Amino acid sequence: MSKNLIRMDAELELINCNLNKALVKLKSSKSDDLQCRKEKMARLIRLHLQHVQTTVVTHRRRSQQRARRRFKMLRSFFMRQMMEMHSNYLQMYAMLRLKHSNNEQMDSEASDEEVEHKEESDKQADIPSFDSHFFEHVIPELSEEEFLNTLHVTRETFETLCKQLAPTLRTADELARRLPAISPEKCVALALFFLASGERLSLIAERFSLPRPRTIKCLKVFCNSVMSTLGRALRQLPQHPVDCNNVAEGFHRDSNMPAALVGVLGVCSIPIRANGDAKHSVLRMEYLLDDRMLFRELQLGCGLRSALVPMFSNTPNTLSSLPKFRINTRQIPAFVLAPLYQNYPLRPWLLQRYADPIAPHEHDFNEVAEHLQESSDCALHRLMSRWSFLSQPLDISFHTASCIITAAAVLHNLLEELSEPHMLEWGNSVDVSKFRAEPLTDTNNKDADSRAALEVRDFLARTISSTEI
Structure with missing residues (x-):
């Protein structure tokens, strides 16, 4: 406040000085008559008063605005402190509750060991x-x-x-x-x-x-x-011609992808804390979805097992042995769509988006592929919102977790086919972006299969562009 007063006094002193100089010049002038000088002096005094009023009011408003801003900052700081204290209290309470439960568990296990030999x-x-x-x-x-x-x-x-x-x-x-x-x-x-x-x-x-x-x-x-x-209910990759055609036609209706796509691959990482260990490891889950967002295949890995070969990356596999589709007189292998930034190898049966699209048909293919990949996040969100145990660290072994997750996917498929109710509020706290998986080690995409895959992808991209409405 003292700085504001000093600044305001300096401005008032400057205004007074300017007024005195103007009055001295007016008084020393000899050309004007007395009445004209009086009118000019009156105008100068009015302007002087207006300047003084503007200066005082402006500084007062600025000081009031500064005080309001300072008050808001103090209030927000106080509220943040209160919220942090409340959060710390809740965390401490949860830790004490967990510690109490662990102590009870240890007591019960000790009691079971003591009476193991009894009747x-x-x-x-x-x-x-x-x-x-x-x-x-x-x-x-x-x-x-x-x-x-x-x-x-x-x-x-x-x-x-x-x-x-x-x-x-x-x-x-x-x-x-x-x-x-x-x-x-x-x-x-x-x-x-x-x-x-x-x-x-x-x-x-x-x-x-x-x-x-x-x-x-x-x-x-x-x-x-x-x-x-x-x-x-966890049906494997479509193998019968009728099933393959139904899935491919379903993807074609939904996205305009040529009718040779038989699945969309998704990847997520689920925290796992085996045997109560405080250090979390990660369970990597790869899953294959059909056109109805049902889980067709699962592959799970954790720790050393997480270095498993990605699904369908090597031959022979169930995907490469499927019958080919005929698109515009050309034979196209049945393929699945893999996420771009997981470093899956590029194969004729394992395609992904263009990393750096340039031509119009490349952008068209990427647009269709991105729409299909969104179904992967949607299906994962639906699975995790129905079965909430997936959305937090699992304090069970990898083998037990794999067994439970696979059974959960089977039940999810069964309930989806039965049109079982799925409430939106179940997924309010589920954020699938928190379960993004780390990319795999970079693969070599310069072999014969990768070159054939580039040709197949270009053909599909140009087909999409030619049939786009």
Whole structure:
């Protein structure tokens, strides 16, 4: 404020000095008469007053604006500090809650080891008992809408799943022969709740009144039963001519891609934290989608396994052996579309966008390819929003995670084909951009297959340009 006052005093002094000089010149002039001098002096005094008023008001407004800005900055700073304190408090609370759950888990595992040699009746008494009986008391009382939002399937579909999986689940030793026995309905409810809620396994075990190790085994039994009973829902790459033609025609209708495309490849990375290790490793998932955004094939790798050869990059493979399509009298191999920046090798059956398009037909091909690649993110978002366990680090082993993810894709395909409800709010917190996979090591695209792939891609690009509406 003192600087503003000093600046305002200097400007007022300058105005007064200018006025005095003008009055002195007017007084010393001899050409004008007295009346004319008086009128000029009056105008000068009015202008002087206007300048003084403008200077004072302007500085006052500027000082008020500075004060308001300073107040807003202080208020925003205070709110940020409050939000950080609140966030730190929530994180600390979550860490304490997690530590408490881990301690309870360790106590329960130690108790199980102590009584391992006792009789079955003693084992039943040593199983930790929790106050909540989620399956027995909560789930049966849920309304239809609450049931759907809890397990992400309708009650009717849940009962159908139980009937289909019951013959396999009843024969599983882990469920039927250990005490207390787990019914097929409880096993299905536990697995669906784990997939849909994304809660930690220790909390799932507490809800269903089971030790954590047996909860994991229950999940494995469920997934194996799904794969053996419903595994056809994860259909392999189209191999029959009718299926190939249907998929290729579906892509053609949706994107104007010539009818030889039989799948779109997608890649994502899912954090995995095996055995409670604080250092996260990454599970790399490659998946193939058909024209209805159903998952046809999965390839999973983690740690040393993540260096697996990319899908369909080497021959022979199921893709290169498919029958060719005839497009404008030319034989074109069935192909899938790979993401551009994952360094997939360029093959006649494994194409990708132009890295640096120049010609108009190259831009047309890229536009169609980008539209198709968007379906990859859409399908992944739909899968992760239905099964929330995929959107956070998994504290299970790679083998268990692979089993569960594959079964989750099978169930997703089955529910999609049944037109099972899929609520938009399930995906509000899912951001698939967080699961971008690191690119593979650069591949050599200068062999005979890559040159043949360039010719096939140019032909397809020119076909798209010639048929564009």
